[in-house]
Amino acid sequence: MASSLPDTSKTTKLERYNSYLRRVNHTKLLAASSKLLFRVTLLVALLLIFFFTLNYPPLSDSPHHVLHHTNFLSSSFYSGGAAWEKQVRHSSTPRRPNGFSVLVTGAAGFVGTHCSLALKKRGDGVLGLDNFNSYYDPTLKRARQSLLSKHQIFIVEGDLNDGNLISKLFDVVPFTHILHLAAQAGVRYAMKNPQSYVNSNIAGFINLLEIAKSANPQPSIVWASSSSVYGLNTQNPFSESHRTDQPASLYAATKKAGEEIAHTYNHIYGLSITGLRFFTVYGPWGRPDMAYFFFTKDILQGKPINIYQTHDEKEVARDFTYIDDVVKGCLGALDTAEKSTGSGGKKKSPAQLRIYNLGNTSPVSVGKLVSILEGLLNVKAKKHVIKMPRNGDVPYTHANVSLAYHDFGYKPTTDLATGLRKFVKWYVGYFGIQSKVKKEIDSLDD
Numbered sequence: 001m002a003s004s005l006p007d008t009s010k011t012t013k014l015e016r017y018n019s020y021l022r023r024v025n026h027t028k029l030l031a032a033s034s035k036l037l038f039r040v041t042l043l044v045a046l047l048l049i050f051f052f053t054l055n056y057p058p059l060s061d062s063p064h065h066v067l068h069h070t071n072f073l074s075s076s077f078y079s080g081g082a083a084w085e086k087q088v089r090h091s092s093t094p095r096r097p098n099g100f101s102v103l104v105t106g107a108a109g110f111v112g113t114h115c116s117l118a119l120k121k122r123g124d125g126v127l128g129l130d131n132f133n134s135y136y137d138p139t140l141k142r143a144r145q146s147l148l149s150k151h152q153i154f155i156v157e158g159d160l161n162d163g164n165l166i167s168k169l170f171d172v173v174p175f176t177h178i179l180h181l182a183a184q185a186g187v188r189y190a191m192k193n194p195q196s197y198v199n200s201n202i203a204g205f206i207n208l209l210e211i212a213k214s215a216n217p218q219p220s221i222v223w224a225s226s227s228s229v230y231g232l233n234t235q236n237p238f239s240e241s242h243r244t245d246q247p248a249s250l251y252a253a254t255k256k257a258g259e260e261i262a263h264t265y266n267h268i269y270g271l272s273i274t275g276l277r278f279f280t281v282y283g284p285w286g287r288p289d290m291a292y293f294f295f296t297k298d299i300l301q302g303k304p305i306n307i308y309q310t311h312d313e314k315e316v317a318r319d320f321t322y323i324d325d326v327v328k329g330c331l332g333a334l335d336t337a338e339k340s341t342g343s344g345g346k347k348k349s350p351a352q353l354r355i356y357n358l359g360n361t362s363p364v365s366v367g368k369l370v371s372i373l374e375g376l377l378n379v380k381a382k383k384h385v386i387k388m389p390r391n392g393d394v395p396y397t398h399a400n401v402s403l404a405y406h407d408f409g410y411k412p413t414t415d416l417a418t419g420l421r422k423f424v425k426w427y428v429g430y431f432g433i434q435s436k437v438k439k440e441i442d443s444l445d446d
């Protein structure tokens, strides 16, 4: 019988072997697919982390971001976490009765740093915002940031156009005031990078106002306009009532646009807004792109400097204004700023809208500026007198400040020689230059 039956022993072995192979393949397949799944999940997770790190705060699509160096390791970078919120609150909490809580934009900038220190010193809460862009060497901005941090002033690193970030700041802090100093500065650079002026001075300003108008309470706003809005105005000295419809540079045009935008937000939403027309502000911790600063550098390095003159060979002059005087003007404007009248994005009644000149009231020629620097540095400058290039400059500025004096006692007290001595003292200390500079600078009081 057994022999009549087909020999199944081989088949059975074969089947067993096949079944074994199927099991092995199946297990292998399972192992391979779980490996694949693991790898894909890891890849997706990494991609997600990468994506969120890059986009938070979200990047605007503006080309200006090319200039920004976001420091992901910086403690000031927006984390949105509890520790970050604590820093934001701590920095912006006033330490005097009825003190202000001020958001200072451009806090790592020249005027921003000085104003932040002055506000903090008198007991106001200050939170800085700055994008640390590379229009000029950000090392100086980082040094200013360190100075502020020693005085418990925290700077949030972010851009004016980052609506999420600024809204978040208003969620955390009920700011009473905004001191808006962040801007793309520089008159002549506007021909090289016009878009950056539109991005910061117009789009960024509007973004800030959009958030301020919806905030509850609405803050009062003081912001930096510019003497350059007087453009081709020929009446002297410049008064707030003079023509400002002939800007000579795109920079001036964007600042003038800012004044008109301020009018709109005041009119529709009841925001209290004060514009300050700064006149060529200079001093310690100043901007390296400004003439007094790079003249100092070039004179010390023995490099030639260009002194502009008008096309009819007249001297070019500026109403150079010392930083401490401007700071007093900014604080005076904040102190006299009335409350905004709107809430929930709606105007309740008319709100304050003001414009003031903050100048020095005594123009000095660029030639004279250079001769003061030569005296202080004890070095003869290699001067080239050339015709002013047609790139946005105006020949002359001169402020009438009687309105600011009347409304908040603004009275500039520093002449150019005194202010430049203080600047040079800071400059040689900051850059560690001692040798050629007169000893008497060291004996200057701060």
Ligand SMILES: O=C(O)[C@H]1O[C@H](OP(=O)(O)OP(=O)(O)OC[C@H]2O[C@@H](n3ccc(=O)[nH]c3=O)[C@H](O)[C@@H]2O)[C@H](O)[C@@H](O)[C@H]1O
Binding pocket: 185, 186, 187, 225, 226, 227, 228, 278, 279, 280, 281, 289, 290, 291, 292, 306, 307, 308, 316, 317, 318, 366, 388, 393, 395
């Ligand atoms: O009040 C303002 O609203 C503006 O002030 C400042 O602009 P300006 O008054 O043009 O300052 P700045 O460049 O230092 O030139 C000073 C003088 O040196 C002359 N100048 C300049 C360069 C040069 O190589 N040679 C020269 O003679 C030049 O012709 C000028 O007469 C701010 O930069 C600007 O951001 C804005 O705030």
